[in-house]
Structures are given as C-alpha cells and as structure tokens.
Amino acid sequence: MTKLHLRRRSVLAAAPALVVGTVAAPYIARAQGKPEKPKVVLAVGGKSALYYLSLTIAEKKGFFKDAGLDVEINDFQGGSKSLEALMGGSADVTSGAYEHTIRMQQRGQPIVGFALMGRGMQIAIGLRKDIAAKVKGPADIKGMKFGVSAPGSSTHMLLLSWAAKGGLKASDVIAIGVGAGATVVAAVEKGQVDGVSQTDPALTILQDKGLIDIKVDTRTTKGNQEVFGGPFPAACLYTQPGFLKKNPNTAQALATAIVRADEWLQTASPADVANTVPEAYLLGDRAIYEKSFAGVRETISPDGMMPPGAMENCLKFLSDADPKIAADKAKIKLEETWTNEFAQRAKKHS
Incomplete structure (x- = not known):
C-alpha cells in the first residue's frame, strides 16, 4: 500500500x-x-x-x-x-x-x-452468588474457573484485563469455552464454572434468576466510560x-x-x-x-x-x-x- x-x-x-x-x-x-x-x-x-x-x-x-x-x-x-x-x-x-x-x-x-x-463492549463479568461475597477485587479470583464464549475471544480478554488489575497473570484464572446463550446459563446452574464473562441475553437471565453478581459491566455507555474512558x-x-x-x-x-x-x-x-x-x-x-x-x-x-x-x-x-x-x-x-x-x-x- x-x-x-x-x-x-x-x-x-x-x-x-x-x-x-x-x-x-x-x-x-x-x-x-x-x-x-x-x-x-x-x-x-x-x-x-x-x-x-x-x-x-x-x-x-x-x-x-x-x-x-x-x-x-x-x-x-x-x-x-x-x-x-x-x-x-x-x-x-x-x-x-x-x-x-x-x-x-x-x-x-x-x-x-x-x-x-x-x-x-457489551460484555460483563459475573460471579456465582455463593462465591461473589468472597471476592472483594480481581486479586481474589486466582484459580477460579470462568465461562467465556471461547478462549481467545473478547469475553476472555475482558476477564484477563480484570485479572491483571489484581496483579494476576493469564495462567492464574481458568477460561472454559461455554459458547453463548443457553449453554452459559446451564454452566452456571450446574456449577461447572465459578463465574462468567459473557454477553446478553444470558447475563440478564442469570441476574434475573439471582444466580450471579455482576463485578464488571460494559453493557451501558456509562459502564464503558468507567472501564475504558469512552x-x-x-x-x-x-x-x-x-x-x-x-x-x-x-x-x-x-x-x-x-x-x-x-x-x-x-x-x-x-x-x-x-x-x-x-x-x-x-x-x-x-x-x-x-x-x-x-x-x-x-x-x-x-x-x-x-x-x-x-x-x-x-x-x-x-x-x-x-x-x-x-x-x-x-x-x-x-x-x-x-x-x-x-x-x-x-x-x-x-
């Protein structure tokens, strides 16, 4: 060029x-x-x-x-x-x-x-209700399993970015590919993951069922301003x-x-x-x-x-x-x- x-x-x-x-x-x-x-x-x-x-x-x-x-x-x-x-x-x-x-x-x-x-970004990170209270910040997620759409995808990258803010390396958290949609909900309901980094509508369904607490949220303009500065x-x-x-x-x-x-x-x-x-x-x-x-x-x-x-x-x-x-x-x-x-x-x- x-x-x-x-x-x-x-x-x-x-x-x-x-x-x-x-x-x-x-x-x-x-x-x-x-x-x-x-x-x-x-x-x-x-x-x-x-x-x-x-x-x-x-x-x-x-x-x-x-x-x-x-x-x-x-x-x-x-x-x-x-x-x-x-x-x-x-x-x-x-x-x-x-x-x-x-x-x-x-x-x-x-x-x-x-x-x-x-x-x-339209992605949020949520933790299972029974685990969320133990997590005060990203440093506390070391060793936890998170359901992402697929390793290497944006959902995974947001998880790694959050982990890095707690001084963690990529190897300190476990990313499991669970796709999108109904499979995300199932992964949380069955206890296969400790948390998820995912998109809607799965996130809102999990919230509505009282299954997760959101820790990082980029589904709104305000959220993107807070996380990325714009x-x-x-x-x-x-x-x-x-x-x-x-x-x-x-x-x-x-x-x-x-x-x-x-x-x-x-x-x-x-x-x-x-x-x-x-x-x-x-x-x-x-x-x-x-x-x-x-x-x-x-x-x-x-x-x-x-x-x-x-x-x-x-x-x-x-x-x-x-x-x-x-x-x-x-x-x-x-x-x-x-x-x-x-x-x-x-x-x-x-």
Whole structure:
C-alpha cells in the first residue's frame, strides 16, 4: 500500500465526519454497481448474542438481499473460532470483535474492520452468588474457573484485563469455552464454572434468576466510560485487505446492510426486535430478552462508523491484558486496522 493511501486512510479514520468526496478513498472509489461476489460466506461466533444483533437484523429483515447479496452465515462457538475461519480461507468476512484487527496486526497478519455494530463492549463479568461475597477485587479470583464464549475471544480478554488489575497473570484464572446463550446459563446452574464473562441475553437471565453478581459491566455507555474512558469498538465486520481491494462493491453491500440494521435498531421497540430474531434466541423468555435489548441499545452503533478515540481505548485495553500487545504497542498502526469509508458511503445513501 502506498504512503498516500496510508495517509488517506489515516485522515478518514481520524475524522469520521469527513465527507468521502473530499478525499480519494483507496477502496470505495471503485465501490459502485453490483457486488463482484454476490455469494458471501460470513463467519460469526455466538450469533444469538445481542452483541451480534445488527448481523441478525440485516439477515432477517432482508437487508443483505436488498443489497444484492446471498450471505451464508456460519456460526462458531466464539470469536476466536470465527477469526480462524477467515484466516483459514473458509470465510470471506467475519462478524467479530474489532480487537482482533489489532491482535492480528501484531502477529503480522493484517485484517481490516469496515462496518461497526457495537460502540460499547457489551460484555460483563459475573460471579456465582455463593462465591461473589468472597471476592472483594480481581486479586481474589486466582484459580477460579470462568465461562467465556471461547478462549481467545473478547469475553476472555475482558476477564484477563480484570485479572491483571489484581496483579494476576493469564495462567492464574481458568477460561472454559461455554459458547453463548443457553449453554452459559446451564454452566452456571450446574456449577461447572465459578463465574462468567459473557454477553446478553444470558447475563440478564442469570441476574434475573439471582444466580450471579455482576463485578464488571460494559453493557451501558456509562459502564464503558468507567472501564475504558469512552466508547469501545465491539462487534464489526472485518476481512483481509485483499478482499476489500478485490471486491469493493461487495464490501459496500455488506456495510450498507449492517448500517441499515444499526439504524433500524435505534428506533425499533424491544418487541419488534424479539419478533424479528429466531425464537431460539429468546432462550425461552421473551420478556427478559426484550429487557436485555433495552439495556444494551445505547451501545449499538448508530451509523456503522468508528467513534473518535475508540480504537485507542481498545489498544490500551489489549495492552493491559496482553503482554505481547503491550510490548509492541508503539508499533501498532491503528489507521491500518479500520476504514470508515464504506459506512460513510452507506450512511450517505441510506
């Protein structure tokens, strides 16, 4: 990639409100017309979670189809598994946590995010009621077992970040992959884990049943401000740079569908959302699902674009949790992990 293109991307990433037409963009200058690849394979880890609600809405409301796409969605246990699908070549695009773009750059395997779904992490850490009273702070969780979606996923990283605040190493806590949804609830009910680092609606169900006490909560704007100091980029669409260059129209169609879903969710009633998602996603309790959605709505991106300062908050979070990221922090080029170009264009024409 040329220095000029890097400069252009840096400008766009640093100024989300910038009008696309003022700078020649490296990807969407050609992103017009029909998708080059109308059949797209998309990987996701734990699709039933509210964390990925924009993806499900884009699918169920026909927004992908409206954009000229036939999207095959493959659901894995967690974000680390869906990332593997992308890097292994079995998926074209992944719906996953933005943080993976930073982690993969540190490993010399670049991926780029291009349509944001969450501007807050939407994950919380809870401890079983019978254990919670013994835990005054993160130093007290040494040796405990926590249910995460999958080891290496965002749920795991939040756990490690919290543990680090108590002076613990990654090896001091045990992360067990329990997926998302009903399997999370079952893991707590059966006493298979001491706590969980998870997404909604499973968390709200566990709270409603009186089974867990929440210790760290990023499901609200206030929570993200307290934990990260501002917005935190969560679920997004990301892919390898070569895909964006080769298929700009396809990427634009994907981004347009996600932005439409983001926008729809800003005004949809909780009942509208519950009526749109698959029945199984409600986990047998429509009222709790609706309550869960209402609780996280403010952390859903309104426009698919990266908020100012969010990438920096994510890098700091990863540096605190991962010594390898911390060691290479100064070398990380955030402007190469994200482009607002597609979401800007989608918003402009929505």
